[in-house]
Amino acid sequence: VDRCPSCRARLNESPLCPRCGCDLTLVLRAERQAQHRVRLAIQATAAGNRNLAATHLNASLALQRGKLVAALIAMLAARQTGAETGRFREVEDQ
Numbered sequence: 078v079d080r081c082p083s084c085r086a087r088l089n090e091s092p093l094c095p096r097c098g099c100d101l102t103l104v105l106r107a108e109r110q111a112q113h114r115v116r117l118a119i120q121a122t123a124a125g126n127r128n129l130a131a132t133h134l135n136a137s138l139a140l141q142r143g144k145l146v147a148a149l150i151a152m153l154a155a156r157q158t159g160a161e162t163g164r165f166r167e168v169e170d171q
């Protein structure tokens with residue numbers, strides 16, 4: 078979080094927004110937990126445990142919507158179903 082979700086003011090290290098006074102403690106905590114879950118998911122992926130990785134990524138997404146997390150979930154799903162190779166085949170046929 079680098080901007081207040083309610084007024085878009087730039088934030089400093091304080092959990093209180095300097096413009097509207099919004100308490101962002103929970104937002105910041107959720108963000109840290111989401112980042113922690115992403116790290117666990119990457120470790121699980123490296124260890125070959127895709128189910129555990131997916132569990133961590135879904136937990137991370139529930140805490141914070143992130144492009145990186147969405148991309149990792151799509152990557153895991155593509156590997157599991159072989160959708161990625163199917164897509165490449167379609168491109169070759171054209």
Ligand SMILES: [Zn+2]
Nearest residue numbers: 081084094097
């Ligand atoms: Zn604010």
